[in-house]
Amino acid sequence: MPKAKIDRKTLLRNALSVFKVKGYSASSMQDLASANGILKGSMYHYVESKEALMIEVLNALKDHYVAKVFAKAYDDDLAPVERLKELARRSEEIFMYEEGGDFFVNIGLETKQSVPVFAEIIKTFFEEWIRTLKHLYSFVTNEKEAMEKAELAVAEIEGSVILMRLLDDPMYLQRTNKKLIEDFNRLALENPENKLKY
Amino acid sequence: MPKAKIDRKTLLRNALSVFKVKGYSASSMQDLASANGILKGSMYHYVESKEALMIEVLNALKDHYVAKVFAKAYDDDLAPVERLKELARRSEEIFMYEEGGDFFVNIGLETKQSVPVFAEIIKTFFEEWIRTLKHLYSFVTNEKEAMEKAELAVAEIEGSVILMRLLDDPMYLQRTNKKLIEDFNRLALENPENKLKY
Amino acid sequence: MPKAKIDRKTLLRNALSVFKVKGYSASSMQDLASANGILKGSMYHYVESKEALMIEVLNALKDHYVAKVFAKAYDDDLAPVERLKELARRSEEIFMYEEGGDFFVNIGLETKQSVPVFAEIIKTFFEEWIRTLKHLYSFVTNEKEAMEKAELAVAEIEGSVILMRLLDDPMYLQRTNKKLIEDFNRLALENPENKLKY
Amino acid sequence: MPKAKIDRKTLLRNALSVFKVKGYSASSMQDLASANGILKGSMYHYVESKEALMIEVLNALKDHYVAKVFAKAYDDDLAPVERLKELARRSEEIFMYEEGGDFFVNIGLETKQSVPVFAEIIKTFFEEWIRTLKHLYSFVTNEKEAMEKAELAVAEIEGSVILMRLLDDPMYLQRTNKKLIEDFNRLALENPENKLKY
DNA sequence: AATGAATGAGAATTCATTCAT
DNA sequence: AATGAATGAATTCTCATTCAT
Numbered sequence: 001m002p003k004a005k006i007d008r009k010t011l012l013r014n015a016l017s018v019f020k021v022k023g024y025s026a027s028s029m030q031d032l033a034s035a036n037g038i039l040k041g042s043m044y045h046y047v048e049s050k051e052a053l054m055i056e057v058l059n060a061l062k063d064h065y066v067a068k069v070f071a072k073a074y075d076d077d078l079a080p081v082e083r084l085k086e087l088a089r090r091s092e093e094i095f096m097y098e099e100g101g102d103f104f105v106n107i108g109l110e111t112k113q114s115v116p117v118f119a120e121i122i123k124t125f126f127e128e129w130i131r132t133l134k135h136l137y138s139f140v141t142n143e144k145e146a147m148e149k150a151e152l153a154v155a156e157i158e159g160s161v162i163l164m165r166l167l168d169d170p171m172y173l174q175r176t177n178k179k180l181i182e183d184f185n186r187l188a189l190e191n192p193e194n195k196l197k198y
Numbered sequence: 199m200p201k202a203k204i205d206r207k208t209l210l211r212n213a214l215s216v217f218k219v220k221g222y223s224a225s226s227m228q229d230l231a232s233a234n235g236i237l238k239g240s241m242y243h244y245v246e247s248k249e250a251l252m253i254e255v256l257n258a259l260k261d262h263y264v265a266k267v268f269a270k271a272y273d274d275d276l277a278p279v280e281r282l283k284e285l286a287r288r289s290e291e292i293f294m295y296e297e298g299g300d301f302f303v304n305i306g307l308e309t310k311q312s313v314p315v316f317a318e319i320i321k322t323f324f325e326e327w328i329r330t331l332k333h334l335y336s337f338v339t340n341e342k343e344a345m346e347k348a349e350l351a352v353a354e355i356e357g358s359v360i361l362m363r364l365l366d367d368p369m370y371l372q373r374t375n376k377k378l379i380e381d382f383n384r385l386a387l388e389n390p391e392n393k394l395k396y
Numbered sequence: 397m398p399k400a401k402i403d404r405k406t407l408l409r410n411a412l413s414v415f416k417v418k419g420y421s422a423s424s425m426q427d428l429a430s431a432n433g434i435l436k437g438s439m440y441h442y443v444e445s446k447e448a449l450m451i452e453v454l455n456a457l458k459d460h461y462v463a464k465v466f467a468k469a470y471d472d473d474l475a476p477v478e479r480l481k482e483l484a485r486r487s488e489e490i491f492m493y494e495e496g497g498d499f500f501v502n503i504g505l506e507t508k509q510s511v512p513v514f515a516e517i518i519k520t521f522f523e524e525w526i527r528t529l530k531h532l533y534s535f536v537t538n539e540k541e542a543m544e545k546a547e548l549a550v551a552e553i554e555g556s557v558i559l560m561r562l563l564d565d566p567m568y569l570q571r572t573n574k575k576l577i578e579d580f581n582r583l584a585l586e587n588p589e590n591k592l593k594y
Numbered sequence: 595m596p597k598a599k600i601d602r603k604t605l606l607r608n609a610l611s612v613f614k615v616k617g618y619s620a621s622s623m624q625d626l627a628s629a630n631g632i633l634k635g636s637m638y639h640y641v642e643s644k645e646a647l648m649i650e651v652l653n654a655l656k657d658h659y660v661a662k663v664f665a666k667a668y669d670d671d672l673a674p675v676e677r678l679k680e681l682a683r684r685s686e687e688i689f690m691y692e693e694g695g696d697f698f699v700n701i702g703l704e705t706k707q708s709v710p711v712f713a714e715i716i717k718t719f720f721e722e723w724i725r726t727l728k729h730l731y732s733f734v735t736n737e738k739e740a741m742e743k744a745e746l747a748v749a750e751i752e753g754s755v756i757l758m759r760l761l762d763d764p765m766y767l768q769r770t771n772k773k774l775i776e777d778f779n780r781l782a783l784e785n786p787e788n789k790l791k792y
Numbered sequence: 793a794a795t796g797a798a799t800g801a802g803a804a805t806t807c808a809t810t811c812a813t
Numbered sequence: 814a815a816t817g818a819a820t821g822a823a824t825t826c827t828c829a830t831t832c833a834t
Contacts, residue, residue, distance in 0.1 A: 005814075023308045025223040029808060041810080042815050050808070102307070108364045109304045110221045122364055148373070151361065152354070155370060159357030163349065166306045166320055172353060175346070203797070227825060240798050242826065401793075419704045421619040425829060437831080438794050446829070498703070504760045505700045506617045515760070522760055544769070547757065548750070551766060555753030559745065562702045562716055568749060571742075599818070623804060636819050638805070 006036050011046055012060050015053055020103055023110050024054055024118075051115060054107070058121040061103065065125065069094075070132040080139040084184055087132070088177040095161045096170050102161045130154050140187040153180055204234050209244055210258050213251055218301055221308050222252055222316075249313060252305070256319040259301065263323065267292075268330040278337040282382055285330070286375040293359045294368050300359045328352050338385040351378055402432050407442055408456050411449055416499055419506050420450055420514075447511060450503070454517040457499065461521065465490075466528040476535040480580055483528070484573040491557045492566050498557045526550055536583040549576055600630050605640055606654050609647055614697055617704050618648055618712075645709060648701070652715040655697065659719065663688075664726040674733040678778055681726070682771040689755045690764050696755045724748050734781040747774055 006014075014035040018027050029050055033040045047053040072078075072086045095102060108122040130150045137146035137153075160176040163169070212233040216225050227248055231238045245251040270276075270284045293300060306320040328348045335344035358374040361367070402410075410431040414423050425446055429436045443449040468474075468482045491498060504518040526546045533542035533549075556572040559565070600608075608629040612621050623644055627634045641647040666672075666680045689696060702716040727744035735743065754770040757763070 021311050023221075023223065023312075025221065026308075026312055028806075030806085038814095039816060040808085041817060044809070044811095045814055105360055105364070106307045109300070109360070110224075110308045112363065113219045114221075114224055119364070123366075126361065126364055151370065152374070152377075155357030155361050155374065156350070156354055157357065158360050159353030159355065162303055162307070162356050162360070163324065163353050165310065166303070166317070166324055168321075172349065176350070176353065179350075226823075228823085236797090237799060238825090239800070239827080243797055248825070417707050419617075419619065419708075421617065422704075422708055424827075426827085434793095435795060436829085437796060440830070440832095441793055501756055501760070502703045505696070505756070506620075506704045508759065509615045510617075510620055518760055519762075522757065547766065548770070548773075551753030551757050551770065552746070552750055553753065554756050555749030555751065558699055558703070558752050558756075559720065559749050561706065562699070562713070562720055564717075568745065572746070572749065575746075622802080624802085632818090633820060634804085635806080635821070639818055644804070 006038065006046070008046075011036055012057050015057050016061065016103070019054065019057060019107065020098070024050075024107055024115070025110065051117070054115075055117060055121065058104075058107070058118060058125075062121060062125045062128070066128055070128060073132045073136050080136050081181065081184055081188065084133075084136050085181055087136075088181060091157065092173060092177060095164070095173055102158070102165060105158060105162070126154065137184075137187075140184060140191060156180065204236065204244070206244075209234055210255050214255050214259065214301070217252065217255060217305065218296070222248075222305055222313070223308065249315070252313075253315060253319065256302075256305070256316060256323075260319055260323045260326070264326055268326060271330045271334050278334050279379065279382055279386065282331075282334050283379055285334075286379060289355065290371060290375060293362070293371055300356065300363060303356060303360070324352065335382075335385075338382060338389060354378070402434065402442070404442075407432055408453050412453050412457065412499070415450065415453060415503065416494070420503055420511070421506065447513070450511075451513060451517065454500075454503070454514060454521075458517055458521045458524070462524055466524060469528045469532050476532050477577065477580055477584065480529075480532050481577055483532075484577060487553065488569060488573060491560070491569055498554070498561060501554060501558070522550065533580075533583075536580060536587060552576065600632065600640070602640075605630055606651050610651050610655065610697070613648065613651060613701065614692070618644075618701055618709070619704065645711070648709075649711060649715065652698070652701065652712060652719075656715055656719045656722070660722055664722060667726045667730050674730050675775065675778055675782065678727075678730050679775055681730075682775060685751065686767060686771060689758070689767055696752065696759060699752060699756070720748065731778075731781075734778060734785060750774070 015032050018031050018035045022031065027050075029043055030040050032050070032053065033043045036043075043053075047056070069087065069090045072090070073083050075083060075086075078086065104122045104125050107118055111118045130147075133150035133153050134146045137149045140146075141149065156176050157173070157180075160172040163172040213230050216229050216233045220229065225248075227241050228238050230248070230251065231241045234241070241251075245254070267285065267288045270288070271281050273281060273284075276284065302320045302323050305316055309316045328345075331348035331351050332344050335347040338344075339347065354374050355371070355378075358370040361370040411428050414427050414431045418427065423446075425439055426436050428446070428449065429439045432439075439449075443452070465483065465486045468486070469479050471479060471482075474482065500518045500521050503514055507514045526543075529546035529549050530542045533545040536542075537545065552572050553569070553576075556568040559568040609626050612625050612629045616625065621644075623637050624634050626644070626647065627637045630637070637647075641650070663681060663684045666684070667677050669677060669680075672680065698716045698719050701712055705712045724741075724744045727747050728740045731740035731743045734740075750770050751767070751774075754766040757766040
């Protein structure tokens with residue numbers, strides 16, 4: 001009976017797959033256990049509760065984005081526009097090819113009233129994302145507009161992801177990313193003094 | 199005490215309030231019955247199942263939008279830009295002051311995998327919304343761009359609503375609506391031949 | 397909305413059709429009402445309860461058998477063997493062509509423990525049936541054997557009906573009826589003094 | 595207090611007791627759980643559904659008859675008539691002293707329309723029973739008659755069990771068994787060439 | 793009579809969680 | 814660690830029955 005220990009990363013990844021497909025409320029501990037090849041009862045050796053598990057999943061995912069995706073925005077080896085492209089490329093990958101890549105929105109909207117703890121983490125994720133884009137826009141415009149552009153970019157991307165999901169058409173996200181990069185380039189050219197920042 | 203008939207409209211409105219706050223899966227028939235001041239079992243006089251109830255709610259809400267909100271776009275007594283403003287004003291009202299005005303997105307994302315019937319109705323709502331905006335943009339640009347503009351506008355509005363919701367700040371939606379109207383006016387001026395259409 | 401009054405006979409016949417197919421416990425007042433083209437609540441204008449309805453159905457059916465089927469056994473215009481044939485013919489009709497013609501057995505076994513009232517009526521039916529056959533056998537044998545033959549005949553017929561039902565083959569009942577008539581004829585010939593009774 | 599494992603045999607035996615008394619439809623999971631000293635919800639550790647439980651009960655009972663009762667018919671250490679007596683003795687025990695020994699008939703008739711899966715198993719039981727008796731009758735008569743005798747014997751026994759049940763008199767079954775054995779002996783004597791088979 | 797809304801109990805089933813082994 | 818039995822509350826839904834209209 002001694003099944004191979006499940007390492008934490010795998011546990012969280014498997015839990016994420018379940019939560020992505022079923023959402024929070026409709027995912028049962030049974031589902032989560034099955035996804036890990038163990039019995040329901042055994043889940044409680046790993047996590048304190050379903051809620052605690054979701055919190056860990058959200059944090060891990062947020063940290064992953066910050067460390068692996070958003071970090072690109074601070075890579076001085078690349079020109080700012082290249083960094084933006086890199087972000088867009090990664091987010092297209094995530095949102096398009098992984099079922100439920102718009103995980104934070106899904107869970108955030110579903111549980112806002114019932115499990116407010118999740119909202120905190122999700123808020124942080126979006127703030128980080130905006131902060132990251134703002135950093136990039138700062139190369140091509142002033143602080144105030146950089147913030148607005150960043151916020152709008154996130155709104156546009158999320159809105160596109162949603163249309164992509166609800167209307168079953170990946171075009172929405174692709175077009176939005178393309179537009180954002182063009183706009184970024186335009187800004188860079190319009191304000192030549194910005195070039196100095198490169 | 200058999201009397202006190204709950205009329206269908208009230209029933210649906212009350213159900214909507216519950217679904218808005220708790221989502222689909224976490225809303226119990228108990229909750230829905232309580233919201234109507236009746237017992238759990240009595241709900242089955244009105245609806246065949248929870249799923250059937252949600253379908254009716256979604257359809258009623260979609261029809262309401264089409265008849266009451268989107269219809270403004272076809273009101274020839276107003277200039278196109280005024281119609282857009284009217285749409286924006288109404289949607290701000292809905293999204294901001296009613297908890298969960300982004301109902302279609304919430305439910306759509308939560309139940310996409312588990313109850314695909316809902317997705318059909320939600321899809322129709324978004325297609326109608328896009329069609330409506332496209333009609334307005336046709337006054338100020340060509341067909342192809344009108345479509346793109348409409349799709350982008352919906353994406354931006356939805357993205358903004360989500361940020362508004364998740365970051366607890368109504369500014370996102372307000373700013374997006376303002377931007378959309380400015381952009382519309384700019385288009386109208388840039389292409390003077392469009393004025394004829396007014 | 398004033399539907400034509402349902403006369404008692406129709407009501408009972410329709411109830412019987414439902415009970416035959418679903419048994420007692422699984423037949424709902426809803427089912428019984430639908431079979432009569434009225435609403436559940438309206439059933440209570442006709443009957444006091446589901447149990448009372450079943451009692452009435454059982455009694456009506458028992459009375460029908462006594463008056464219309466078993467009565468043949470006392471028809472002095474026919475030779476005893478012809479009366480037996482008539483009974484066999486009628487029972488084949490009932491058991492074979494009407495779904496659940498073995499109604500008394502079905503209901504008797506299903507509800508013996510839970511609704512003992514039914515058992516009383518059913519008992520009477522079988523006692524009447526045996527009494528009837530005993531009357532016929534009295535023409536061809538002594539009292540004691542006539543009783544035993546009658547009891548065995550009922551057992552054989554019921555057993556055959558059950559096999560017919562459970563093994564989906566009408567042959568069982570047909571063969572049993574044929575055998576009973578042959579046996580009766582044999583008895584008549586073996587004991588010539590019985591002929592006097594004819 | 596998680597311990598006290600109920601072994602499968604006990605579970606099925608207890609379920610059988612409940613089903614015997616109440617039938618299928620009127621037996622609730624609550625009843626079935628109580629009979630096992632556990633809570634309603636805990637039943638679902640052992641069985642997938644009420645239907646699945648009944649299927650297992652029916653199969654277990656059928657297998658028990660085949661292995662423990664019908665098997666006697668193939669015991670070459672006994673003369674055929676002794677084997678028949680043994681079968682009769684065992685079936686009297688089962689049908690008379692256990693409430694609802696005519697379980698297959700009860701359930702078969704009650705659920706024929708509503709849960710056809712049960713009918714399959716019940717059919718097999720009766721086919722096996724007939725096959726067994728036919729094997730015995732083959733010692734004293736030809737194939738064709740052996741089959742007919744076997745079928746008739748099952749019909750007579752079942753019919754007697756039903757009368758025994760509905761008229762509350764064990765005499766019916768006892769007399770039928772006695773008659774069957776006498777008839778078997780008569781056949782053996784009538785056809786002396788059959789003696790060789792002994 | 794007939795309706796149909798309401799009731800309240802109870803049906804089957806699911807679920808997060810606990811805990812002895 | 815893992816198991817798997819048990820819990821008890823909750824879930825969706827059904828049912829016989831009542832009763833104002």
